[in-house]
Amino acid sequence: xxxxxxxxxxxxxxxxxxxxxxxxxxxxxxxxxxxxxxxxxxxxxxxxxxxxxxxxxxxxxxxxxxxxxxxxxxxxxxxxxxxxxxxxxxxxxxxxxxxxxxxxxxxxxxxxxxxxxxxxxxxxxxxxxxxxx
Numbered sequence: 001x002x003x004x005x006x007x008x009x010x011x012x013x014x015x016x017x018x019x020x021x022x023x024x025x026x027x028x029x030x031x032x033x034x035x036x037x038x039x040x041x042x043x044x045x046x047x048x049x050x051x052x053x054x055x056x057x058x059x060x061x062x063x064x065x066x067x068x069x070x071x072x073x074x075x076x077x078x079x080x081x082x083x084x085x086x087x088x089x090x091x092x093x094x095x096x097x098x099x100x101x102x103x104x105x106x107x108x109x110x111x112x113x114x115x116x117x118x119x120x121x122x123x124x125x126x127x128x129x130x131x132x133x
Contacts, residue, residue: 001070003077006033006045017042024062033060036067036074043067044074051114054088061092075106083132089114090132095125103128 006014006029014035018026028047029035036044044063048056058078063071082090091114094100108128
């Protein structure tokens with residue numbers, strides 16, 4: 001498994017992945033996101049964007065159904081990359097119970113929305129934060 005910035009990944013693979021997964025915000029992915037390659041094919045993606053120098057928002061996270069088992073590893077890899085970059089907090093907005101349970105297992109904690117986020121756009125779901133020490 002490897003994570004590659006979507007903007008530098010193989011354009012044909014990215015296009016194929018986006019065509020099969022239309023719910024993904026392609027513009028955000030290509031501007032600020034990463035794709036997850038498993039066995040030389042894109043199986044997932046995520047968008048993480050800064051809210052300030054020490055706080056990031058994992059804005060979009062998607063894995064194909066056949067690779068959903070890798071989701072905990074993807075999240076742990078994102079946290080590890082954040083540690084390397086001296087990021088202090090990662091926020092996640094979840095609207096699925098199974099994701100809430102996964103985040104809790106990975107030591108994310110329930111939280112209110114971070115200040116820079118327009119809360120009106122995300123009325124349903126739960127906010128979580130991972131504090132990196």
